[in-house]
Amino acid sequence: MNIKGLLTFLLISATLFSCKDDKKSDAEQQKEEVPTYSIVLNATVKQNDNLQLFFKETTDENTQFSEENSVRVDVVGSDQPQDIEFKLPVDAVANQLRLDFGMNKDQKDIVVNNFTMKFKEKSFTLSSADFFEYFIPDSTSVTVDKANKKVTPRPSKEGNFDPKMFSGTMLADKIRSLN
Template identity: 40%
Template sequence: MRKKIIFACLILLVGFISCKKEDNKNLTQPAEVETNKNNFQVTLTATVKADDNFQMYYSQDDYEVPYKEENSVWVAVKASDKPQDIVFDLPQDVIPNYIRIDFGTNQQQKEITISNFKMKYYSKSFEAKDSLFFNYFIPNDCVKILDKNNSVVQNIQPQDGRYDPLFYSEKALYDQIQLLVK
């Protein structure tokens, strides 16, 4: 009789432990995050020496000014002495015609060196390395180009006190976007 009780307890214990392991297995595995690698992606590779927040606005229509806040993506940027990728993932099914990149809100920002600009859509991509960036973007009056050959810019505050350093895309970038999405 004692053997039967011990055997029954052993079976219950094994059953309980195996159920517990299954529950723990589900808890320890990270939840799968659904990511769509087919959305339109813009990557700015730059050396940013102070923490900041960059913002990219996009227009799906003809050139629309002013850009709308709801048509923008924010990216936090950590300070680094090395080039880093600042990746703007646009919402699914959004294909921009024109974009605007705001180069931060930190008024203490140091010089920024632009190494590369890349757009990706499905398996197609377009890149503009180093100073070729300036063939596709125009700075506003809050950005001073310190060294065009080495793609070094400085955010500045004009006399009117505004601080809004940004680059508007040119028609040449619009043309590249159209080639990318065909």
């Protein structure tokens, strides 16, 4: 009788613990399914650097970009193109973007191959030619060579180093099509 009781107890315990694990797996799975924006820049960045993507949740062009609404990605320098992925926080809404091309003052030309933005099941990809039509360079901090797909970071006249490009109206329309 004791063996039967022990086996029954072990069977019930195993069943309870396995159900608990299933519930945890479901919760983890639901957490992973929360939609977020994913932005992938395929580019050749020859030196180690740290790129930053700012996003505005408002459509008001007079609102400044802020550090709180930005994502940084470390990039290992390479002569080969690489996907640089920015994942926006859960519940973030992207209406306008600013792409900062690093902090490394020795960074040479960055070759932009394409740009992809995804949200839920929708996405769009900009070729390098389209990228330079949809993003507006800050002429004080970058030089753009559209024919060779290059962005060249440079310090401003004041000596500041903050190479960046901003999304234009056409990109804002594309972003809205994802929502």
